[in-house]
Amino acid sequence: MHNKPGFIIDLDGTMYAGTRPIPGAAEFIERLREAGFPFVYATNNSSRRPEQVAEHLRSVAGVEARPDEVLTSAQAAARYISGRQPGARTFVIGEEGLLHAAHEAGLVVTGEEPEFVLQGIDRQFSYSKLEAAVRHIRNGAAYVLTNPDHLLPGEGGFRPGAGSLAAAIRMASEAEPVVIGKPSSILLEMAVEALGIPAGEAWVVGDNLRTDIQGGISAGCRTALVLTGLVTPDQADKLIAGSAIRPDLVCRDLLELFERLAAKR
Template sequence: MLLDHFPQLKAVILDMDGVLWRGKQPIGNLAAIFTKFQDLGIQYTFATNNATGSIGQYVEKLRSFGVEVNPNQIINSPMAVAYYLKKLYPQGGAVYLIGETGLIEALQEAGFYHSEDGVLAVVAGLDRQFTYEKLRKASLLIQKGIPFIGTNPDKTFPSPEGLTPGAGSILAAIETASGVAPQIMGKPYPHLFQLALQQMGTQPEETLVIGDRLDTDILGGKNAGCKTALVLTGVTTLAEAEQWQPRPDLIANSLSELVGVDS
């Protein structure tokens, strides 16, 4: 079992898209994988840059694949955005919002709502209804000095059809139009990993970050001081992984291989 490379291991922080599934298709026998984690006494938290789905939707998706989790085991980039905005604006307020359910709900829970007037910030993530008009309005607001906050820098994400545009593609368009780079809240920045470590009560050296993307999962895990494992079921090839510095602590073909269960 490849996990034997980490004798101090007490917990894992897992990405989801490209690690657990592609679109609606699971990658491997997820029920067996998480039963194995439980048998080994290893805690797990899911940390995803994906800002489109709500926490409840992720709980249901995992359940459909035979994995029962509590909502507090799932952390996403909208939670980091909401946490950051709440520190700046404890009273909540208006934001110009480009995004989907996950981002909308996280901000609503923190007291923020979409508006085009009197906005405190422009907040953008993946939006599959993104239009030129949204780009125009966001750009004009940012040019007036309104802060520009992005959920995550993922330019693409894996689907059964191939790589499709991610939040980073939309952020790049807004940056090009406005001339201002966003403040990113998701991976590879530390907010999601710190929340996960805090919830599990583990130290970075006892925790393994598992992901499919070098520039977010692996870099973010390294930045947080955790061990890292790359799986090759998402966007990264073996050749890319071998050239990346600092190299992941472990490279596996899949989560099934990493954990040692039949796929």
């Protein structure tokens, strides 16, 4: 029986805020390593390769991160398709991270008679891509969406996310996608598998009730909300009281989470 908890850690709002490190994040990871607690970073971001995510953690948060510690929604979506149909013909709407994940999973990336349409964030999205995706789906291709995020934080405000592009595809194709990223449990179930422990011994840690915490609950994990991103300390009580989503722990930051869990052992 594995007696050490494992951690599935969100990135933006938990480890860093865009290009700003979140205080205590690097020390939290150091403490996990010292204690021998397994962990994986799980992100809805489908545009970056794991190597790029690890480099961002190093350069922004000061964390010595490895690509094999990262699980993106792009990787999870490509593995989901491969697990159902190895070498599937797949039409991809996305950026470098998604195309790389599709190739790594052994999918055949094509625009000719695909069996799957795989869609993530695509900042070069166009009417012709929309038209092709809808045609393929209406011709019988299964539709897989990396993540449902409608908006992404960016410099100068929010920008449309993968979920906003999906809204157009869903409307025109009249098909609902299989959603991989949080709050779906699929990404987090793959993260639990990577940790090699039962879901009930894994903590999903994040700053977003609707995605991180709801996803963790759906995957059968324990959940910890940190007040370093979307939910701030002055909002927490009101937001949680008004929500049906209940985290197991609410902590001001990652270091408080570590101290509280260490005290229980």
